[in-house]
Amino acid sequence: MADTRLIQGRYRLLDLIGRGGMGEVWRARDESLGRQVAVKCLKPLGPQQDQSFTRIMRERFRREARVAAALQHRGVTVVHDFGEDNGVLYLVMELLDGRNLSQLLEENEQHPLPVPHVVDIAEQVADALAYTHGQGIIHRDLKPANIMRLTDGTVKICDFGIARLGHDIGFTSRLTGTGIAMGTPHYMSPEQIGAGHVDHRSDLYSLGCVLYEIATGAPPFDLGDTWSVLVGHRDTIPEPPRKHRSELPEFFDRLVLDLLAKTPEERPTDAGDLRRRIGAARTAPASGPPGTVLGGTELGSPGPVSTGPHTPPAFAARDGDAAPYHPDGAGPPPDGSRLPSWARSMTTGHKATGVSVLRPTPPDHTAGLTGEWTRPADPRATTGTYPAAARPTPSPEQLAVLVSRHNAGLSLGRLGRWEEAGEVHRAVAAEREHALGPDHPDTLASRYEVGFTLSRTGRTADALREFTRVAEGRARALGPDHPDTLAARQETAYVLGQLGRHFEAHDVFAAVLASRERTMGPDHPDTLRCRHNLAYNLSRLGRLEDAYRLAHTVAAARARVLGAGHPDTLVSQYEVAYALGRLGRWPEALGAYREVAAVRARALGPDHPDTLSARYEIGISLGRLGRSEEALDLYRGLVADRVRIQGPLHPETLRARHGFGVNLGRLARWDEALAEAREVCAAREQVLGADHPDTLVSRREIAVGLGWLDRWPEALTVYRRVAEARHRVLGAVHPDTLAARNDEAHCLEQLGRGAEAVELYRQVAALRQQHGTRGR
Known part of the structure; x- marks a missing residue:
């Protein structure tokens, strides 16, 4: 078949990607939806074939289509369409990468x-x-x-x-x-x-x-x-x-x-x-030799092997949502993680760990995925009550100065001034290490904060090294099951997730959860928090049903232990809603988000950031249900409230405007959508920086609008700028960088530059395969 052939006037066959006993599989483009798919065509049977055989083969192919199209499960290939075109039976499936x-x-x-x-x-x-x-x-x-x-x-x-x-x-x-x-x-x-x-x-x-x-x-x-x-x-x-x-x-x-x-x-x-x-x-405890891990990828073992540009990755999908942020997401939250008043005043940690400062509920599950995190602001690290190491004891005045500077670093972090906070914590960590030793709990507390600031400023690999060092030091000094050791290991899982190493993150989460259940009990708030984060990581592994069930269980346990209106309970209910959305159960997700928004409005007030975040998710759900007019009305009101409460340049105000622009596009109001994307991108660049994930998502939205307006040369320039920024910040093999390169290749196809597009797709495929090989 020629590369230009159209099936049913809709599916353009691009290149052959497989042959089997029944026929051929082609990479194709769905011209109606602008997405890439796989099209399986029944191998043409010549007149020399027995007609009974031909009839049976055709009957079997139709049977495959009817059976497969009825299956809706993450572990089964999705079938989009099937039919017959000029005597050729075809099946349209998701393109698997x-x-x-x-x-x-x-x-x-x-x-x-x-x-x-x-x-x-x-x-x-x-x-x-x-x-x-x-x-x-x-x-x-x-x-x-x-x-x-x-x-x-x-x-x-x-x-x-x-x-x-x-x-x-x-x-x-x-x-x-x-x-x-x-x-x-x-x-x-x-x-x-x-x-x-x-x-x-x-x-x-x-x-x-x-x-x-x-x-x-x-x-x-x-x-x-x-x-x-x-x-x-x-x-x-x-x-x-x-x-x-x-x-x-x-x-x-x-x-x-x-x-x-x-x-x-x-x-x-x-x-x-x-x-x-x-x-x-x-x-259960592993029965294999030391180092055997049953639940995922251990350090040094092979990661998933990539194949190339068959499936447009997440950023290539037109869902209009900003870059993911979550405890296992792809980047730091845009607002500096300002804590709501209830989180600043709550003490939910184990007695041994003191106050647990919660990371706030992010505003949405694509521009700020639902979830929370425990970041102990360890009171012992600020009071100097740890036993001294076997070295000359520093003076009380020196310790007091270090405690004061440590607290100053924490305050800078709460204000979202992460670079400054990191500088303070690095200096305090160096002085504590000199005065107290590398494994002293105060030194490790400062190192912990250094890791946290690194994760907040996008230096995820550095954060992983820091948290690993802290976890190992705390295990030696305090024991493997000490709450502080577990907190450091949990942060290690967090940054593994940020790096896309979700199998390894799963292993760490599971181990920490087992320890928390053993030492604290299944209903301790820290245990439930770990289980909550494990549920999210399952969703990142594509195990959406498991993630949904676990989040639902955590929400019920938190309601029983903490109360139905407790913020932690609502965060887990929020996660349940998110999982429902990922499963495509958007009507249920919409209902769940509305319930969370209503309870938050009563418990926290209508203007509380968490209440506004739930309203944003209602808009996401309405858009996914094709109810973009309602979504526009919701975002219009949300933008007005955000401006009134937080100002026109607050990251959450800009996120609401981004959602508004996306739904303008869904209603084919592309000139307005493009104008909105340009304004939001300029504002995000001013507030967050040119290379911030949210800024790059808005810049990509500009390219999307240009493409829909058939201004492909301009779109190519913008797509390339996004790809270059992600390459610079995230590296050549990061999934977001590869997604941006696929966007660029798609744009080249639209411009008729097929050879360049194919070459770029091949480069992406090679990088993915190389990255998978390097993980072995």
């Missing part, structure tokens, strides 16, 4: 994948199968090539091409009666081979084969010919995976052997049971 498991093994020279990745893949596939089996659908051809791992770690099952509804026996009989192979030999269950009754447990057997292969480097019956493989499935007991790879945890060994049981009755009951077993094992 990642590698299938077969490719990962091949790129790894058939060496097995890291243990944490294997366990995570097992858990995510089990979750997806639990959903599809619950819909009465059996995959019937589960194999490494049909399981994708995306660049963000999300795992998706692909190609339900020979799936069937469990109750539709007649249809399956007609398909199998043609002699068309149903399944792939290395991954076929004994009942498939023997033409016995096939149900959901056949998929579990196939999953066992897949897990065996990615854990050991070879499938369980890797024999010389197809017949030997089939006989092996039917008659041979597989060797335990740990015989080939001793570092595999014992629970995984048992799990895989259970999946590979010869009869369905001996296997796990269902995929839900399998998912629960994995989850229970991941939260």
